[in-house]
Amino acid sequence: MGKIAFVFPGQGSQTVGMGKSLADQHEEIRAMFLLADEKLGYSLTDIMFEGPDEQLTLTTNAQPAILATSMAVLKRFEKEGIKADFTAGHSLGEYTALAAAGAITFEEAVYAVNQRGRLMEEAVPAGRGAMAAVLGMERDALKGVMKDVENAGLVVAAANFNCPGQVVISGTKEGVEKASELLREKGAKRVIPLNVSGPFHSPLMKSAAEKLREVLHAANIQSASIPVVANVDACPVTDAEEIIDNLVKQLYSPVLWEDSVNTLLKEGVDTFIEIGPGTVLSGLIKKVNRRVRTFAVSDEESIMKTVATLKEEAK
Missing domain, CATH: 3.40.366.10 (Malonyl-Coenzyme A Acyl Carrier Protein, domain 2)
Structure with missing residues (x-):
């Protein structure tokens, strides 16, 4: 066994x-x-x-x-x-x-x-941070989008690599919104905002x-x-x-x-x-x-x- x-x-x-x-x-x-x-x-x-x-x-x-x-x-x-x-x-x-x-x-x-x-x-004060689940996107492509958003001066990061095709992102409300928009454009199947009280596992x-x-x-x-x-x-x-x-x-x-x-x-x-x-x-x-x-x-x-x-x- x-x-x-x-x-x-x-x-x-x-x-x-x-x-x-x-x-x-x-x-x-x-x-x-x-x-x-x-x-x-x-x-x-x-x-x-x-x-x-x-x-x-x-x-x-x-x-x-x-x-x-x-x-x-x-x-x-x-x-x-x-x-x-x-x-x-x-x-x-x-x-x-x-x-x-x-x-x-x-x-x-x-x-x-x-x-x-x-x-x-x-x-982080309530309402300032956010998280979202990203479905159907390759890890490397996702990391590239995170970099682009960070380079634009916003805070966002991958928070959980849960399983193939399911990653959670975390950051400021603006950072997560901008990343969500870009991820959809780059081919993510779905981006779902999560009902959480803060941007966990982020900088x-x-x-x-x-x-x-x-x-x-x-x-x-x-x-x-x-x-x-x-x-x-x-x-x-x-x-x-x-x-x-x-x-x-x-x-x-x-x-x-x-x-x-x-x-x-x-x-x-x-x-x-x-x-x-x-x-x-x-x-x-x-x-x-x-x-x-x-x-x-x-x-x-x-x-x-x-x-x-x-x-x-x-x-």
Whole structure:
């Protein structure tokens, strides 16, 4: 059997009610969520379980909520004896991947991403930044357009290389609008503005990056027990200092998700298990390589189904 990677979703995967059924069924998961509430000093779990959606969608809530839910699902899943050879996560999900690999404790991770969300929101005033998804365009052609817009004095950059033909761009409102116009002219199939609160993974986040470094140093990050594939360079990492550097750079650099999946494939991974709310990453992984197996686990039912399949094959 090939190797297993646990992968963790990023912002946008949140839904009201996530994690509730697991908390209702398992004492230790309830205790975990209480720990998160204590560390943050407010009831994140109320927002997760009851909403409203507008509250849960705020970056400062969405980030710790997705991390807490993903870690709760992981805790339940690992009880079944399935272990990962590698972890990786998309943007915010990289923090969950690091917690899963023992590089940061659950409470410290919850607090760090809540602070990360705050710093991201403070970096650029609301309405000044924008992001858009670009579909059906080659990476090199897209990079050329980014250069042209930058040369015209506007701020725009590639923010996520998600899978072949799907890239997200980020920058000032004017920069993203101008780039969107040019990308359509140059043959992009579609350019879709995204409903986000800021220009994430763009140079506009640099002001938040050094403040984030302080948060990360206070989080007592250790070396990881298994390799975590980093967003910034798609390379496996275990060293604590390198992990901190990567997370600081990640704030203003593109998320190399497609490259990260390819790294894992080269390392012999043939089974990807998406842990947490949603199935976004499973879809992207299939677009990178149709032949790999993906599972998405988010509740008791999906956990038991996946475990049954994997154990049957291991016989």
